Amino acid sequence: MAEAPWLTIVGLGEDGPDGLPPASRRALDAAEVVMGARRHLALLGDLAAETIEWPVPFADGLPILMRLRGRRVVVLASGDPFWFGAGAVIARKLDRDEWRAVPGPSSFSLAAARLGWPLERTFCLGLHAAPLSRLKPHLAPGVRAIVLLRDGESVMDLARYLAEEGFGASDLTVMEALGGPRERLTEAKAETLTDAGFVHPVAVAVEVAGEGAPLPCASGLADDVFDSDGQITKRPVRALALSALAPRPFETLWDIGGGSGSVAIEWLLSHPTTEAISIEARSDRAARIRNNADRLGVDRLQIVEGEAPTALDGLPLPQAVFIGGGLSNDLLIDLTTRLAPGTRLVAHAVTLESEALLTGWSGRLGGTLLRIALSEAAPLGPKRGWKSAYPVVQWQVVL
Known part of the structure; x- marks a missing residue:
């Protein structure tokens, strides 16, 4: 039989040792050191092993844990340590043969069991160290969500956020210390919830309702969703750009000439594993991109302030690139040299000069050219007529 690893990660519930499976009990009995948050250590009571309280912030505990290598160590975590x-x-810090885990029921499982919700159709989100705006892409009437929060005070923050977004009519079930003797459930509308002295650990079940505006699932959000100084890829053109960029899970986008950040933000909204880097030369626009991304729930957007191609140095290579501004021959030369084969490149041109540039490059590298000419109905005296926008030429190529 292979030797047991030196580290065991034990998922602990609020019922303490009463709910531990045999494997967890054996690990604790054999442990030389037990490391965990103060609350977790208190749930277990007196232990024969040495105990170390995991410090705050969490990252400060990792070097302490690494120094315990070679001893029998148990780390305590809440419920399922991998959800x-x-x-x-x-x-991530250890080789696979150095550790094992014995998970307990997750807070999501316990909450769904209390409410009778099918977990596979319930949106689950941990917001211990993330902004409440991460909820924004998922707020739509009928959505059920279970949200884990940092502490009791965050419950009222969540209720206020939902009300501010127009979803104050949402039904909330605040669940404290699920599965333990301190378990308490509080039900209220988000707009009428009062502070009942909620305490950690806390999960909130949300049945979304109200007149707020959900974000559509398709590409091409309305222009007024984004704060902009006018430098924005308009909705129909943006939808065509996203279609050409074709975001896929775990891919990264470079959005060169970010403007309002609309293309990068919609790329990120397409899938939770996508990444994007927006390159913007103007500081005021870079700040606007940051605000748009944070407000729309994609705070993972990375923003680089500077001009391409210089600002591209040192960035992780992307699978797709969008050039919405700053198009030049030097930039295209740099990208075709810098980027890996298979990278998808989409560039937009509005002026005759930039259109000629894309026409020449498409003749060399191939790809497809698309001329987008849009018109909108507008007042024309007492009646209406078609008002044309400047045509946009789109070049799409796989390098």
Whole structure:
């Protein structure tokens, strides 16, 4: 039989040792050191092993854990350590044969069991260290969500956020210390919830309702969703750009000439694993991109302030690139040299000069050219007529 690893990550519920499976009990009995948050250590009571309280912030505990290598160590975590838990952070630091995990029921499972909700159709989100705006892409009437929060005070912050977004009519079930003797459930509308002295650990079940405006699932959000100084890829053109960029899970986009950040933000909204870097030369627009991304729930957008191609140095290579501003021959030369084969490149041109540039490059590298000419109905005296926008030429190529 292979030797047991030196580290065991034990998922602990609020019922303390009463709910531990045999494997967790054996690990604790054999442990030389037990490391965990003060609350977790208190749930277990007196232990024969040495105990170390995990410090705050969490990252400060990792060097302490690494120094315990070679001893029998148990790390305590809440419920399932690999569902918005500490397990993944710890496992990244170790070889696979150095650790094992014995998960307990997750807070999401316990909450769904209390409410009778099918977990596979319930949106689950951990917001221990993330902004409440991460909820924004998922707010639509009929959505059920279970949200884990940092502390009791965050419950009222969540209720206020929902009301401000127009979803104050949402039904909330605040669940404290699920599965333990301190368990308490409080039900109220988001707009009428009062502070009942909620305490950690806390989860909130949300049945979304109200007159707020949900974000559509398709590309091409309305222009007024984004704060802009006018430098924005308009909705129909943006939808065509996203279609050409074709975002896929775990891919990264470079959005060169970010403007309002609309293309990068919609790329990120397409899938939770996508990444994007927006390159913008103007500081006021870079700040506007940051605000748009944070407000729309994609705070993971990375913003680089500077001019391409110089600002591209040192960035992780993307799978797709969009040039919405700053198009030049030097930039295209740099990108075709810098980027890996298979990278998808989409560039837009409005002026005759930039259109000629894309026409020449498409003749060399191939790809497709698309001329987008849009018109909107507008007042014309007492009647209406078609008002044309400047045509946009789109070049799409796989390098």
